[in-house]
Amino acid sequence: MKIAMVCYPTFGGSGVVATELGLELAKKGHEIHFITYKQPVRLSLLNPNIYFHEVNVPNYPLFHYQPYELALSSKLVDMVKLHKIDVLHVHYAIPHAYAGYMAKQMLAEEGIKLPMITTLHGTDITLVGNHPFYKSAVTFSINKSDFVTSVSNSLREDTYRLFELNKQICVIPNFIEITEQKEMDKITICQRSVLAKENERIVTHISNFRKVKRIPDVVKIFYNLQKEVPSKLMMVGEGPEKAIAEKMCEELGISDKVIFFGNSNDINQILKYSDLFLLPSETESFGLAALEAMAFNVPVISSNSGGIPEVNEEGISGYLSNVGDTENMSKNAIHILKDDATLAQFKLNAFEVAKKFDIKNILPLYEELYEKALKLD
Ligand code: GMT
Secondary structure, three states, X not given: OEEEEEOOOOOOHHXXXXXXXXXXXXXXXXXXXXXXOOOOOOXXXXXXXXXXXXXXXXXXXXXXXXXXXXXXXXXXXXXXXXXXXXXXXXXXXXXXXXXXXXXXXXXXXXXXXXXXXXEEOOHHHHOOOOOOOOHHHHHHHHHOOOEEEEOOHHHHHHHHHHOOOOOXXXXXXXXXXXXXXXXXXXXXXXXXXXXXXXXXXXXXXXOOOOHHHOHHHXXXXXXXXXXXXXXXXXXXXXXOOHHHHHHHHHHHOOHHHEEEEEOOOOHHHHHHHOOEEEEXXXXXXXXXXXXXXXXXXXXXXXXXXXXXXXXXXEOOOEEEEOOOOHHHHHHHHHHHHHOHHHHHHHHHHHHHHHHOOEHHHHHHHHHHHHHHHXXXX
């Protein structure tokens, strides 16, 4: 099949999911065309069957806002005709489903059929899409998609609750490529000693440092934890809350125990040495970052909101607490890290739970959907 993938190319879950899905489909012989404004961060163009088409939005001074949707829908029309694309798969509804629908309509005028699948990822529904300024257009474009998927049951429920939809939403959970232990051992770019002393535990948080991630909670949990268990905190990512976290660490006198990496392409190296992952988010449709950690044997301390309970299993792969209950989160973190035997058990469990989301189990669900889309009249 020839599939066009539209996504956000930056660091962030939906772009990562789209990229990994495209790469895996390409390995199976499908031809994948990424259409977006920049090469997605995890996309290597050296893979056979992978193509990247950049959407250019010329800067015209008359416009206060440059019309990205227009440029994207035009590019889609051109690429579909040029490469004879069979199916369009858009990730994150805003504005991709809307631009996709416009492309579909333009192509229909020329007698070209383009079935469209929209995958809802989270904030496109729960935070941004739900805003009154966007709601009508988001509702319209979801209803006009041929198939709609969501990355968790929780997100499906939220979508039905927040929008008036006449479409069925099919849940296809996010996935992970499972790296076996011997493969993990081969990751040697960075030494553990660069991150922490031998007697220190390594605690990690990875995100885009937005308000929804409750970054101050990450710092509070770590502050309580390091009083009981010698440890270091790895803060990976960039975003508006990063400066707040740096200031908090300084005020709490723990700056020497916290490393701020910024955006990193070496997440695997950091996760390989991590003992605990913190995800105290306000809401999270899935929590891909937590799953990525679990696949590296890292247990998770998280909030119990949104789709996180579908990924992090209470008392098995980690613990879940009410949003903002940093005392409970700290207590649970200390419990996991206090002795080696407990930590070893949680590490094993985290990996076992992560295996349920092995890409090998999830990919066929998407392929089935593409097949169905091809058969649409
Ligand atoms: O978390 C973000 O703010 C980024 C956002 C994205 O689209 O990149 O993440 C959402 O999609 C991810 C992939 O499906 C999910 O794992 C995240 O839980 C979800 N974020 C939220 O719901 C806040």
